[in-house]
Amino acid sequence: MSEIKRDAFVDGRWVAGDKRFAVTDPFDDGVVAEVTDGDEAMMDTAVASAAKAFPIWARRPAPERGKLLGQLGARMLADERRLAELCTRENGKPLKESLAEVRYAASFLTWFGGEAGRVYGETIPASNPGQRLLVTREPIGPAAVITPWNFPYAMLTRKLGAALAAGCTVVAKPAEATPLGTLAVAELAQEVGVPAGVFNVVPTTRAREVGGHLLAAKAIRKISFTGSTEVGMLIARNAAADLKRVSLELGGNAPFVVLSDADLDAAVAGSLVAKFRNSGQTCVAANRFILEAPIAEAFTAKLRAAVAELVTGRGSDPGTDVGPVIDDAAAKKIAGLVADAVKRGARVVHGTPPDGTSRLIAPIILDGVTPEMAVWTTEIFGPVIALRTASDEASAIAQANDTDFGLVAYLYTRDGARQLRVAEALEAGMVGINEGLVSTAQAPFGGIKHSGLGREGSRHGIDDYTNLKYIALRIG
Ligand code: ADP
Numbered sequence: 001m002s003e004i005k006r007d008a009f010v011d012g013r014w015v016a017g018d019k020r021f022a023v024t025d026p027f028d029d030g031v032v033a034e035v036t037d038g039d040e041a042m043m044d045t046a047v048a049s050a051a052k053a054f055p056i057w058a059r060r061p062a063p064e065r066g067k068l069l070g071q072l073g074a075r076m077l078a079d080e081r082r083l084a085e086l087c088t089r090e091n092g093k094p095l096k097e098s099l100a101e102v103r104y105a106a107s108f109l110t111w112f113g114g115e116a117g118r119v120y121g122e123t124i125p126a127s128n129p130g131q132r133l134l135v136t137r138e139p140i141g142p143a144a145v146i147t148p149w150n151f152p153y154a155m156l157t158r159k160l161g162a163a164l165a166a167g168c169t170v171v172a173k174p175a176e177a178t179p180l181g182t183l184a185v186a187e188l189a190q191e192v193g194v195p196a197g198v199f200n201v202v203p204t205t206r207a208r209e210v211g212g213h214l215l216a217a218k219a220i221r222k223i224s225f226t227g228s229t230e231v232g233m234l235i236a237r238n239a240a241a242d243l244k245r246v247s248l249e250l251g252g253n254a255p256f257v258v259l260s261d262a263d264l265d266a267a268v269a270g271s272l273v274a275k276f277r278n279s280g281q282t283c284v285a286a287n288r289f290i291l292e293a294p295i296a297e298a299f300t301a302k303l304r305a306a307v308a309e310l311v312t313g314r315g316s317d318p319g320t321d322v323g324p325v326i327d328d329a330a331a332k333k334i335a336g337l338v339a340d341a342v343k344r345g346a347r348v349v350h351g352t353p354p355d356g357t358s359r360l361i362a363p364i365i366l367d368g369v370t371p372e373m374a375v376w377t378t379e380i381f382g383p384v385i386a387l388r389t390a391s392d393e394a395s396a397i398a399q400a401n402d403t404d405f406g407l408v409a410y411l412y413t414r415d416g417a418r419q420l421r422v423a424e425a426l427e428a429g430m431v432g433i434n435e436g437l438v439s440t441a442q443a444p445f446g447g448i449k450h451s452g453l454g455r456e457g458s459r460h461g462i463d464d465y466t467n468l469k470y471i472a473l474r475i476g
Helices: 040-059 062-078 080-091 095-118 154-166 180-192 207-216 229-240 264-280 293-308 328-343 393-401 416-425 459-465
Strands: 008-010 013-015 020-024 031-036 122-124 131-139 143-146 170-173 199-201 222-226 245-249 254-258 286-292 347-350 364-367 384-390 408-412 430-433 466-474
Touching: 008 040, 008 180, 031 080, 031 180, 040 131, 040 170, 040 199, 040 207, 062 080, 062 095, 062 154, 062 180, 080 095, 080 180, 095 154, 095 459, 143 154, 143 207, 154 170, 154 180, 154 222, 154 459, 170 207, 180 199, 207 229, 222 229, 222 459, 229 245, 254 264, 254 393, 264 286, 264 293, 264 384, 264 408, 286 293, 286 393, 293 347, 293 364, 293 384, 328 364, 328 384, 384 393, 393 416, 408 416, 416 430, 459 466
Parallel strands: 143 170, 143 222, 170 199, 222 245, 254 286, 254 408, 286 384, 364 384, 408 430
Antiparallel strands: 008 013, 008 199, 020 031, 122 131, 131 466, 347 364
């Protein structure tokens, strides 16, 4: 594998544009690469190539498509160190998290590589003896894939794997902050023999215009987006004009419920995973800690002790647990949320409120948070823990569900009946019971309410890239 790829990847070729933009390291602003800034014309070429490649790719035997996906996953793993270092440079996350992300990303390719050969149809018993009723699943068509900066590899492969397994072709527009990982995957795809036009990547700084141009293209029949709820809703509204199929993986505001009989050490360990991965910048980040009154004090004490051990610093330093947040706007937003909470009466029980001038933000724990505080109602996307007490189980459930979002909920309790009772009552697409990390390629990832539409990963992930075709056959 060569130097960092920095041009668009269109129709199997690396295409340099007239304009470039700098991708910088969030830790020190060092320029990682000057990347081609794609425009509408480049996007048109990418869409045309995906449209041209589609019928050929769709007709290719599914096991062959699956084999290529498996090879791409293996190729990522073989290069995991280099890919992880690249991720830490463009995203800022600790190297150990980047490595975990590369493996997680590769697991989607392996998983969907297997699933490609299992896109089964059905036969349906007919009422009429002269008929046979068949149902097949066909790829929808060329897919537009728009990804965020927080998991540059995994958010891509979770879509790419499903799309290519189903027989769709892809035009990807990565986030402006982190296009390099996507381009690196494109290079590996080229190496393992993914045909020209099947996977195209166009980076751009003009997401609304050039990204919007991609989404509006007539040939695009499927849109898969991961990002903010605001942009997701806009995309869904625009897609309605052409009735394109849309999958949206949007924001969260995850409750982390610790009930009175919980194993507090396990709950603390789960909190660290659910809160601090990627400095809190994950859509599944625990956002609202809801503690049943009898254990609130003991849990908070243990949490403070554990959080005090976390090291904040440069992602490439081996001891770092919490890297910088992605950009200055993120740092300012987080500082504003903490300041608002403190002004409204929250107590800082660990850490120092950030002033918004540094992207390096050490963990903060706020106690006595109320629903009037923006830190409770907004997706924090930073290393801030907001704690609130609930008098009992019913009140904890009510607090947990008091949000427009519904991506994931975390629940800590040792009581088996409570586990199921509360999990069923929680309004979320996913529930982790005594588990702070629910994401895995085998399971359906996705939300309800304002957290999105559709599911990614698992055997259900392919559904979002297929249409059912019903065939009625008269045999006599
Ligand atoms: P985040 O807060 O994670 O940056 P965004 O929703 O702004 O979330 O961005 C997620 C992805 O959507 C990025 O690739 C971004 O460039 C892209 N994006 C943002 N606005 C638009 C838009 N109007 N049309 C298409 N893509 C967009």
